[in-house]
Amino acid sequence: MRVAVTGTPGTGKTTATDLVETDLEPVHLNEVIREEGLATGRDEERDSLVADLDAVADWLGDCEDLLLDSHLAHQLNVDRVIVLRCHPEELERRLTERGEPAAKAEENAESEALDVILAEAVERHGEEAVYEIDATDRDPEAVAGEIERVIDGEREPSAGTVSFIEYL
Template sequence: MRVAVTGTPGTGKTTATERVESGLDLVHLNEVIREEGLATGRDEERDSLVADLDAVADRLSDRDDLLLDSHLAHRLDVDRVVVLRCHPGELERRLTERGEPTAKAEENAESEALDVILAESVDRHGEDSVYEIDATDRDPEAVAGEIERVIDGDRDPSAGTVSFIEYL
């Protein structure tokens, strides 16, 4: 089984997935992209690599039983998608605290309020494969526990249950 843990940068994906206890191999996609040169270039405005998702998919094509962590993970072939959510105001605070430029933090907060990653996940994988987790006020262990429930099949799909539209 392949499970993607995705969400807007700053929602807690890496922190939570590092605490997940499962039989799946954890892959931090952003590290793989950076370390193995799986990018087509650099987005200078956002100061980030542009991932070559076809190359990433090829790199992982012979591997199953994966827990994939990245804001891009939902763009790969997976069985289940966990979308971590965070209130945009809190998300903006987290991003600026870790040194992101104000404009980038604001852009990500707006994307979170607009459900951008959730919509992409549902569009690609369907509502029956998408699980939302509001991580705003949960500690990483609690979020990891919810991810484990998704992996174990003990949680129902829940696309569309979290809304931050009031932020806009």
């Protein structure tokens, strides 16, 4: 089984997946993209690499039993997609505190309010494979526990249960 943990940057994906107790092998895709040179270039405006998702898919090959962590993980072939969510105001605070430029933090907060990653995940994988977890007021251990419940099949799909539209 392949499980993607995705969400807007700053929602806590890497922190939570590092705490998940599972037999699935964790793969931090952003590190893989950087270390393996799986990018087509650099987005200077956003100061980030532009991932070559075909190259990432090739690098993953037919490997199973993976826990993929990245804001891009939902764009790959996976069995379940966990979308971590965070209230845009909290998300903007987190990104600013970790040194992101204000414009980038604001852009990500707006993307979160508009459900951009959730919509992409549902479009690619269908509602029956997408699970939302609101990480706004949860500590990383609690989020990891919810991820474990999804992996173990103890949680029902929940696309569309989190909304931050009031932020807009």
